[in-house]
Amino acid sequence: MNGAPLEPQATIGILGGGQLGRMLALAAARLGLKCHVFAPSPDSPAFDVVHRVTCADYHDTEALDRFAADVDVVTYEFENVPAETAAFLAARLPVLPDPKILATTQDRLTEKTFVSGLGIGTAAFAPVAEPAELAAAIERIGRPAVLKTRRYGYDGKGQVTIRDGTDPQAAWREVGGQPCILEAYVPFEREVSVVAARGMDGSVECFDVTENEHRNHILKVSRVPAALSKAAAREARRIAETIAQKFGYVGVLAVELFVLRGDGPGELGGGELLVNEIAPRVHNSGHWTLDGASASQFEQHIRAVAGWPLAKPVRYGRVEMTNLIGDEVADYRRWLSVPGACIHLYGKAAVRPGRKMGHVTRVFAAD
Numbered sequence: 051m052n053g054a055p056l057e058p059q060a061t062i063g064i065l066g067g068g069q070l071g072r073m074l075a076l077a078a079a080r081l082g083l084k085c086h087v088f089a090p091s092p093d094s095p096a097f098d099v100v101h102r103v104t105c106a107d108y109h110d111t112e113a114l115d116r117f118a119a120d121v122d123v124v125t126y127e128f129e130n131v132p133a134e135t136a137a138f139l140a141a142r143l144p145v146l147p148d149p150k151i152l153a154t155t156q157d158r159l160t161e162k163t164f165v166s167g168l169g170i171g172t173a174a175f176a177p178v179a180e181p182a183e184l185a186a187a188i189e190r191i192g193r194p195a196v197l198k199t200r201r202y203g204y205d206g207k208g209q210v211t212i213r214d215g216t217d218p219q220a221a222w223r224e225v226g227g228q229p230c231i232l233e234a235y236v237p238f239e240r241e242v243s244v245v246a247a248r249g250m251d252g253s254v255e256c257f258d259v260t261e262n263e264h265r266n267h268i269l270k271v272s273r274v275p276a277a278l279s280k281a282a283a284r285e286a287r288r289i290a291e292t293i294a295q296k297f298g299y300v301g302v303l304a305v306e307l308f309v310l311r312g313d314g315p316g317e318l319g320g321g322e323l324l325v326n327e328i329a330p331r332v333h334n335s336g337h338w339t340l341d342g343a344s345a346s347q348f349e350q351h352i353r354a355v356a357g358w359p360l361a362k363p364v365r366y367g368r369v370e371m372t373n374l375i376g377d378e379v380a381d382y383r384r385w386l387s388v389p390g391a392c393i394h395l396y397g398k399a400a401v402r403p404g405r406k407m408g409h410v411t412r413v414f415a416a417d
């Protein structure tokens with residue numbers, strides 16, 4: 051169910067109240083649309099900037115009913131919205147992107163099976179439903195390999211690398227003894243992502259390929275454009291567009307890719323691409339678009355779920371985005387005096403190690 055294009059003044063419902071919801075709501079407000087955020091935590095950063103909030107559990111059907119009655123369309127800002135919550139709402143009004151896509155991407159096994167079914171490269175993988183299957187999977191995939199929980203992994207949580215000396219059963223216990231997949235370890239040269247939007251009319255707009263540097267498994271710096279050959283950049287965008295089209299997606303998604311070392315014989319001059327992960331939402335590696343392009347990923351998402359035409363974003367130059375993680379947020383004072391720095395603080399009261407507290411973008415004139 052897609053629904054008719056929204057008129058300004060309409061209300062978009064957002065499930066999830068983190069910084070992504072906050073930045074979506076700010077983009078919606080600029081376009082004259084209102085947002086109603088539904089999130090379980092009273093400290094949700096998005097609550098500070100929206101028209102209406104519901105602070106309730108995702109399984110509270112009375113609260114969900116009231117929320118559904120107040121909004122014209124529902125979207126989400128994080129991918130672990132319970133499937134039943136999305137289904138409950140989808141029976142009442144348009145929920146975009148379609149909840150069946152959430153179901154595919156919430157599980158690393160169904161996600162990788164979907165991607166490789168499109169003829170797009172991924173690391174070799176094998177399902178591991180129980181500990182007894184692990185030895186055969188290691189035999190097949192080889193070492194080093196990465197054991198990942200099928201569900202609820204993020205920022206490197208729920209994964210462990212199995213190297214030559216690693217005891218498989220200890221690795222299984224370390225990820226919490228849950229259904230997993232085992233992936234071949236990819237000796238990548240760099241990690242990149244493509245943030246793509248697909249509108250209700252089926253058109254797709256990709257932002258330029260972004261290069262991502264992680265620290266302790268958490269995104270630290272994104273740089274645009276990524277240092278890729280033109281052919282590899284084109285291929286990365288083609289992959290994102292293919293995924294968006296095959297899903298019949300409406301909204302913004304991000305595709306994270308590994309770029310293999312550049313001395314291979316392939317058509318891309320080395321630089322072969324493997325999909326690591328799909329995020330069915332706006333993504334941290336697209337935050338540079340807020341200050342570095344004529345339309346941001348947040349605006350694109352709002353336009354898409356509102357049934358409006360997508361923007362054709364123009365990038366303003368070479369852009370660098372730096373996350374402020376944990377107590378690095380105290381640096382905001384220093385950043386305030388850096389010429390050209392655009393500072394975004396998410397309004398989170400509690401500083402915790404690894405918690406994304408804000409980010410800084412700098413636009414440099416030339417590529």
Ligand code: AMP
Pocket residue numbers: 173196203204205206207233234235236237238241264267306326327
């Ligand atoms: P993920 O949660 O799957 O996005 O993984 C988090 C990070 O772990 C990635 O950004 C990579 O840096 C690293 N990683 C994940 N899977 C692999 C793999 N198969 N081979 C090498 N590094 C990986």
